[in-house]
Amino acid sequence: MVCTGAKSEAQSKMAARKYARIIQKLGFSAQFKDFKIQNIVGSCDVKFPIRLESLDSAHGPYSKYEPELFPGLVYRMKKPKVVLLIFVSGKIVITGAKERKETYAAFENIYPVLAEFRKVQL
């Protein structure tokens, strides 16, 4: 069974167990085994515009930016192994983490990079 859309790890587990209980009540011998969080998606806002073109040219091996196809830059971080979608408005989406702390670590890593390419206010 795959449970998706929960807003926290505990919620996800609770929902999965509820469903298992429902199946049990219907008469099937259901067991609840091997619960594992497979993917955590998080979004945040750094509140300053980011120059995606220069980020792409500076971090070439990690970033993929094709304005013809998608407005955001796809940044594949190696450690922790997560994917970040970076948009010009300053909104960031972090996905692919198996644990909450990976998401936080990824954001810690990317923030200085983004600050480097922020729009400088005159």
Add this chain to the structure above:
Amino acid sequence: MPYCSACAKNTVGNRDSNGFLSCDDCGKVLTFDNYSTEATFVKNSAGQSQLAGRLVRSIDDESFSRQRLFDRALDDLIMMKNGLGMGENLTLANQALDFYRIAVERGFTRGRRTEQVQAACLYIACRENRKPYLLIDFSNYLHINVYVLGAVFLQLCQVLHLTEHPICQKLHDPSIFIHKYTASLTNDKSEIKEISDTALAIIASMNRDWMQTGRRPSGLWGAALYIAAYAYGHKPASDDILRLVHVCGATLSKRLVEFENTESSALTIDELNAKAEELMESPVEPSSGMKERELLCKHKGISQHYAHGLCKSCHSFVIGFDGGSDPPAFQKAERQRMEKMEKADDRNTEDQDLYREEITPLVDQGTVGISTADIDEGGNDERSKGTDDDGSDNFSDIDDDEVNEYLHSESEKPLKKELWEAANWEYLEEQAAKEADAAALKEAQEANLENCSPEARERYAAVLAAMEKSKKEKQKKRAADAKNSTPAQTAEEAVHRMFTKKRLGSKINFTVLDMLFEETSTNGGKKPRSESHSDDDEDAVLHTARKDDKLGEEDDIDDLGMIDEEDDNNGYDYEEELEHERDDGYDGF
């Protein structure tokens, strides 16, 4: 110049289509060379036809089907090139064909439409030669979704290891595109130059104002062209522009509005150009803390590093300058933030007006509520981890009443059943048909057993059940084995496994197979073999085949078909063995 004895002189001679070289004057046949690359057959001592010579595989030996594939690809590429109007020069098509060759070798064309792969190859060639063609032009011409084509293009870049090449890294240079678009709007040479320059200045200013980041370039170029054309007295129908840049009217108007909001919109053309030049000349300080870095832009090795891995000109092109307007996406986000803050403020002030005394304790409670909820969430995590250890099958912490809400009541059950059966009647019919077939089969079997005694019937049922069980067990065991087994130690083992997995065991003479492995292991290189030797081998094979018949019946082997699969293991030796084992003139191909 061969010599003709009848005419007593050297003559050039005419060559016939049949290969005869005949004298000009008297027609005497001088030479007869008929070279042909076809396979010819001669009769050997046993009277059997045999191939004259041997087929040797050379490096350049592409099979005919491969050749045809590339010829067809080249034709398609040329057609695509002409359809898009890239001119008569074939260099683009040839470059694209080179990319296509590599793609085919890497197996990229398998499972993808050739049209899409060819388009992607041509697009890479265009990008390399800086031709003004966007992906959307290709998708428009071929009627393929641009995102599908884009995905193929990105995957192709991955396969060709072009991801860090400037082709894929650097953005499109608008100057080449604007010239193309302007040329289609007007024919006057001087005008083209002026309009293009103005349009480029507008684009540069859009760049400075952060309008370009994250956007499809074609929309901005369309807007810039529109303004520039207007400035020079042309009144381009918006339809023309839209057709050129492949955007819709709404996008064009949006870009124009955004440009209007920037500061540069208030400038006249001359002022715009002047500002551009001024900014180019003025020294812009690179951001501090940038050490000497390798240049990543196209001026690698030519210019000096300036900032962010780019030289000065590329930096000003890509990054623009300090300041400028905020990108529209960011402006929208800011606006939403403002609205939210205002709403929160309004709500606070509203509540304060209406429920002055009650609100403060409520608000306090609210915030306290939130914080306790947070703590609870954190606490929940701890607690749930605790219950894990107890045994997660114990669902005692789940509210039974809530669960019961999810289940249908007794009255709802038949209604739902009716609904479902009505919606899925096709599936139910299929299942009923299957059951009927199975029942008919069973009846037929029963009819056969009617004459037997009840004990016989019992035994028969028991045998059936046992067979079923053993089949299931065998399947499970096989699956477990396949999962746990180590990779095959020898090629022979690997081949055996492959055959059992694919269930081709009954079609293969395993003894011959083993012999082949034996032989190749004992004689590494070529070994001259005589007729009698091969006869002995064959006898030995037949003999052993009858004796150790591990796999039931042995069908007639198609030696060649099976051996081809092992070609990789044994390489050249096969050609040797095939020649000697098969005397019916059928060489290994």
